[in-house]
Amino acid sequence: MSLAEIARRFGTPAYVVDEDAVRLRCRDYRAALPASTVAYAGKAFLTQAMASWVAEEGLSLDVCSGGELALARSVGFPLDRIIFHGNAKTPAELREAVGVGRVVIDNVAEIHRLAALVPVGQRQDVYLRVTPGVEAGAHAAIRTGSEGQKFGIPLAELSDAVARVLSQPELRLAGLHCHIGSQITSVSPFEAAARVMVDQLAMVRDRYATVLPELDLGGGHGVAYLDDEHGLDLGQFAAAVPKVVAERCRALRLPVPRLVFEPGRAIVAAAGVTLYRVISVKRQGGRTFVAVDGGMSDNPRPALYGARYAVSVPGRSGAPVTIVGRHCEAGDVIAEGVPAGDARPGDLVVVRVTGAYHHAMGSSYNLTCRPPVVAVSGGAARLIVRREEPSELLRREVGR
Structure with a gap:
């Protein structure tokens, strides 16, 4: 199943982890x-x-x-x-x-x-x-x-x-x-x-x-x-x-x-990707900002450590853009210099090597629901952690 098919079936944002790659890496460590x-x-x-x-x-x-x-x-x-x-x-x-x-x-x-x-x-x-x-x-x-x-x-x-x-x-x-x-x-x-x-x-x-x-x-x-x-x-x-x-x-x-x-990271990081959809494209101040439907709530590492990722917008190319998240923070930046000057709303965005410290550090900042986790093995995809819903966030409230 392709990443595009996973995005259509399970929605975005979503974490995708390759079970076969995780198991292989475990075996690599045991053998070494x-x-x-x-x-x-x-x-x-x-x-x-x-x-x-x-x-x-x-x-x-x-x-x-x-x-x-x-x-x-x-x-x-x-x-x-x-x-x-x-x-x-x-x-x-x-x-x-x-x-x-x-x-x-x-x-x-x-x-x-x-x-x-x-x-x-x-x-x-x-x-x-x-x-x-x-x-x-x-x-x-x-x-x-x-x-x-x-x-x-x-x-x-x-x-x-x-x-x-x-x-x-x-x-x-x-x-x-x-x-x-x-x-x-x-x-x-x-x-x-x-x-x-x-x-x-x-x-x-x-x-x-x-x-x-x-x-x-x-x-x-x-x-x-x-x-x-x-x-x-x-x-x-x-x-x-x-x-x-x-x-x-x-x-x-x-x-x-x-x-x-x-x-930890060495076992699972490369086995994971995060999928987003482009929500808006904005050009101002000489820069192009491509905003997606996730951000620092599902990946806080760029804001915390200045972490950098390989990011692509399949089918798009051109001038470099800045991929930003949806949160009310200027520091909610996922990646800069991504060659996707012709990106459009609805495009799929793929962030690689996100198997470690994403789901684990995810939050509901801005009361944004946490993404699902989809496992892929042998070409088939299945849900292993379901998407959080607003009702679950409200269930924790005890009233006024």
């Missing part, structure tokens, strides 16, 4: 890193269908809220393959997290709170999230590995945190975790973080006579949004990072831990 655990980062894009695909392909899943965990439970995702994240987990979320495969402790206060919730006779496996002092990422808002960020435990405080976890019989320290940023397209920052983290494993062994069996190096694997960009090379990454870990462990006479990686 066969001795490691690959946990899909659900914050990138999570629906019941997506959670099911990930489970069926043998990946683990990381979640960062009670809602994401509830969705995973709703499809029977194996609890022992779930990693629960969050820098400010609520008491309710900590209660719900007990029993998952790993809980990532982000601050020392969580240690005692979580331990108090573990039923008598049980133990909860945990990681300690470390701030390794390695900064990487395409935008300051998504660099999470340096001090001065809200995430993780600074290196200077890690030893104390380890002692606190080890003093709690309800907890088992399974390993350390770090996440240095997002949309990283070079291997070198991951290599640097790996060396720092192995050194911390050695510190735990030396000070506490405890060998931790796992090391989670997080995600942040970048993708190409434009034709002249490149993403993180999975083959190069898989050849380099485990080797760095093994070499550093050998130098420190430390057993090599099982590695865990958490790609």
Whole structure:
């Protein structure tokens, strides 16, 4: 089924995700890193269908809220393959997290709170999230590995945190975790973080006579949004990072831990497109503005990070135009310099590489209803998340 046919059948705006491409990418990661655990980062894009695909392909899943965990439970995702994240987990979320495969402790206060919730006779496996002092990422808002960020435990405080976890019989320290940023397209920052983290494993062994069996190096694997960009090379990454870990462990006479990686964007971004219809074409101030029936409510990333996308108006060409959204914000710009000077109302607009952080970050700003999600597999299309209706927005109101 073509994109034009999908737009006619399901309307616009709409997210379209290629199930076959998602599954293939999951298999690529498993094949590249066969001795490691690959946990899909659900914050990138999570629906019941997506959670099911990930489970069926043998990946683990990381979640960062009670809602994401509830969705995973709703499809029977194996609890022992779930990693629960969050820098400010609520008491309710900590209660719900007990029993998952790993809980990532982000601050020392969580240690005692979580331990108090573990039923008598049980133990909860945990990681300690470390701030390794390695900064990487395409935008300051998504660099999470340096001090001065809200995430993780600074290196200077890690030893104390380890002692606190080890003093709690309800907890088992399974390993350390770090996440240095997002949309990283070079291997070198991951290599640097790996060396720092192995050194911390050695510190735990030396000070506490405890060998931790796992090391989670997080995600942040970048993708190409434009034709002249490149993403993180999975083959190069898989050849380099485990080797760095093994070499550093050998130098420190430390057993090599099982590695865990958490790609999200790299699994799903390229599998998605967003479809719009042109509503109006306006020429003023020497520019041509092509306005569509969606915008920052279904894709806030251009306004938040200055993200850029490859955008086309099939069948149109000519002078460059600016594709803008329908919202009452001057910053509601989807793309600039799109060659579609002859665009007309009703034309289809296709935005590529929108599988990650679109549906997940979508909102009802201006009380605009959220788009549906359409899955495509084997040439057939089906609805996996229905379009939000105004009645659903009003249902939340409690009256005057």
